[in-house]
Amino acid sequence: MHTFLIRAYFTVARFYFAEYERATFFMKKFPVLILTMLLLFNLSGCGEPEQIKYDRDFFAMDTYIACQVLSADEELAVKALDAAEAAFMDIDRLTNRFEQSSEISTVNSKAGVVPVKVSADVFAMVETSMQWSDKTDGAFNILIGNVMDLWGFGTENPAVPTEEALVEALTRTDYHKIVLDEKNSTIYLPEKGMVIDLGGVAKGYATDKAVAALKDLGIENALINAGGNVYVLGKRADGTPWKVGVRDPQDPEEIKKVLQGRDTAFVSSGDYQRYFEADGIRYHHILDPADGYPARASAGTTIIMKSATIADILSTSLFVKGPGEGINLAEKFIEVDAAMIITGDGKIYETKKLRDYVFDN
Ligand code: AMP
Ligand code: MG
Numbered sequence: 001m002h003t004f005l006i007r008a009y010f011t012v013a014r015f016y017f018a019e020y021e022r023a024t025f026f027m028k029k030f031p032v033l034i035l036t037m038l039l040l041f042n043l044s045g046c047g048e049p050e051q052i053k054y055d056r057d058f059f060a061m062d063t064y065i066a067c068q069v070l071s072a073d074e075e076l077a078v079k080a081l082d083a084a085e086a087a088f089m090d091i092d093r094l095t096n097r098f099e100q101s102s103e104i105s106t107v108n109s110k111a112g113v114v115p116v117k118v119s120a121d122v123f124a125m126v127e128t129s130m131q132w133s134d135k136t137d138g139a140f141n142i143l144i145g146n147v148m149d150l151w152g153f154g155t156e157n158p159a160v161p162t163e164e165a166l167v168e169a170l171t172r173t174d175y176h177k178i179v180l181d182e183k184n185s186t187i188y189l190p191e192k193g194m195v196i197d198l199g200g201v202a203k204g205y206a207t208d209k210a211v212a213a214l215k216d217l218g219i220e221n222a223l224i225n226a227g228g229n230v231y232v233l234g235k236r237a238d239g240t241p242w243k244v245g246v247r248d249p250q251d252p253e254e255i256k257k258v259l260q261g262r263d264t265a266f267v268s269s270g271d272y273q274r275y276f277e278a279d280g281i282r283y284h285h286i287l288d289p290a291d292g293y294p295a296r297a298s299a300g301t302t303i304i305m306k307s308a309t310i311a312d313i314l315s316t317s318l319f320v321k322g323p324g325e326g327i328n329l330a331e332k333f334i335e336v337d338a339a340m341i342i343t344g345d346g347k348i349y350e351t352k353k354l355r356d357y358v359f360d361n
Contacts, residue, residue: 048072049072050072051070051071051072051221051237052070052071052072052074052077052237053068053069053070053237054068054069054070054071054074054077054078054080054081055067055068055069055081056081056084056085058085058088060085060088060089060092060206060226061088061091061092061095061096061202061203061206061226061227062154063203063226063227064227065085065088065224065225065226065227066223066224066225067081067084067085067210067222067223067224067225068222068223068224069081069084069214069219069221069222070219070220070221070222070234070236070237071219076217076218076219077219079217080213080214080217080219080222083210083213083214083216083217084210084213084214084222084224085210086213087206087209087210087212087213088206088210088226090121090206090209091121091202091205091206091209092202092206094118094119094121094122095122095125095198095202097145097195097196097197097198098154103116103118103119103122104122104196104198107122107187107189107196108145108189108194108195108196110188110189111189111190111191111192111193111194111195112189112190112191112192112193112194113192114188115179115181115184115186115187115188116186116187116188117184117185117186118185118186118187119185120185121205121209122187122198123180123182123185123187124205125198125201125202125205125309126142126178126180126187126196126198127180127182128201128309128310128313129142129175129198129200129201129313130142130175130178130180132310132313132314132317133175135329135333136313136314136317136318136320136321136329138175138289138290139288139289139316139317139318139320139321140200140313140314140316140317140320141173141175141289142175142196142197142198142200142201143172143173143174143175143178143194143195143196143197144173144197144287144289145194145195145196145197146169146172146173146193146194146195147166147169147170147173147287147289147292148195148197148199148285148287149195150165150166150169150292151283151287153274153285158276158283159278160278160283161292166291166292166293167292169292170289170291170292172191172193172194172195173194173289177189177190177191177194178190178194178196199285200269200286200312200313200316201309201312201313201316202312203226203227203229203312204229204265204267204307204308204309204310204311204312204313205308205309205312206226207224207226207229207230207231207265207308207309207312208231208265208307208308208309210224210231211224211231211233211308214233215233219233220233220234221233221234221235221236221237222234223242227273228247228267228268228269228270228273228315229265229267229268229308229311229312230244230265230266230267230268231264231265231266231308232244232261232262232263232264232266233262233263234262234263235262241260241261241262241359242260242261242262243258243259243260243359244258244259244260244261244266245257245258245259246258246259246266246268246300246302246340246342247268247270247272247300248300248342248346249270249271249272249299249300249342249344250299250344250346252270252272256300256342256348257340257348257358258358258359259302259304259357259358259359260357260358260359261304261357263306264304264305264306264337265303265304265305265306265307265308265311266302266303266304266311266357267302267303267308267311267312267314267315268300268301268302268303268315269286269300269301269315269316269319270299270300270301270319271284271286271294271298271299271300271319271344272284272299272300273285275294286316286319286320287320288320289320295319295320295322296344297319297320297321297322297323297326297343298318298319298320298321298322298323298326298341298342298343298344299342299343299344300319300341300342301314301315301316301318301319301326301339301340301341301342302315302339302340303315303318303330303336303338303339304336304337304338304339304354304357305335305336305337306335306337307335310335311336314329314330314333314336314339317329318330318339318341319341322341322343323341323343323347323349326339326341326349327339327341327349327350327351330351331351331352336351337353337357338350338351338353338354338356338357339351339354340354
């Protein structure tokens with residue numbers, strides 16, 4: 001449309017320059033004036049069909065997931081929301097270890113027995129997780145599964161395990177021992193009782209898949225929020241950036257900081273997301289693989305970067321690391337655009353670039 005108008009503008013202008021001598025003043029100016037107005041109107045975007053917001057909420061991966069898509073075409077928007085929902089359902093089906101039929105459950109049940117053939121998605125999640133385990137000195141560890149089970153996270157009756165039980169369970173968490181066979185797409189856990197838990201990466205991975213599906217359909221503006229795994233694509237209907245509120249771990253109904261951005265993931269982990277209380281102490285779901293206890297150095301973390309998968313891995317890892325080492329690591333990884341860590345006393349630690357994403361009213 002823009003190219004057409006620009007061409008028309010110059011054709012008319014050329015004609016008037018040629019006939020300039022013979023034309024009256026009104027004839028000289030009027031058509032050029034109208035075309036200029038049309039051109040400006042179109043360039044300002046007022047001529048574009050209006051984009052309307054379509055949203056859908058659903059439950060997957062033990063989390064409420066909210067998707068918003070902007071489009072001028074209702075049929076396309078519904079197709080896009082279907083595709084985003086399918087991405088989460090697919091990854092849930094593959095990774096849910098409380099579902100016997102999932103690929104991850106099969107890998108876990110065949111520990112110490114045989115390698116298991118898996119989909120490209122499960123293979124990629126496990127491979128990427130292992131790479132980032134090395135980069136975070138083991139703060140991220142998908143073999144934390146049997147320790148999670150000891151605490152009873154994900155069951156009706158969570159409870160504090162004994163020290164001996166924890167020490168014993170930790171002997172089966174050496175992720176270096178996971179055997180990946182890329183050619184045959186198999187995963188092998190060499191010791192009985194080893195349990196892979198993709199809870200720290202699967203939502204981010206599904207978010208990336210959902211965003212890819214939206215982009216494939218030509219959606220340019222959307223927001224996906226999968227329980228703190230947020231991806232913002234393009235901008236809001238009024239042309240302003242999408243805003244993302246970071247919850248206050250001390251009072252999760254309140255927002256500690258408002259961030260904004262486009263075409264990026266904002267992934268948060270927090271001690272308020274999943275926990276149980278025993279004898280007045282809160283035990284949450286992010287475990288320090290060094291001792292098997294809930295990590296205490298942080299109360300909330302937020303990572304801003306293009307890949308929601310790696311942001312998910314890092315939000316969990318930096319939570320374990322705590323503000324000192326965690327912020328240093330975030331500054332070191334070139335893939336990370338910005339990060340913040342909130343501690344139990346409410347202090348905020350952030351990388352230098354975080355201010356580029358802060359929305360201040
Ligand atoms: P997130 O909410 O992304 O921080 O992930 C937390 C989930 O990851 C937990 O519910 C566990 O399923 C799993 N998890 C807990 N601790 C770790 C850890 N140190 N490394 C990897 N995954 C973990
Ligand atoms: Mg995570």
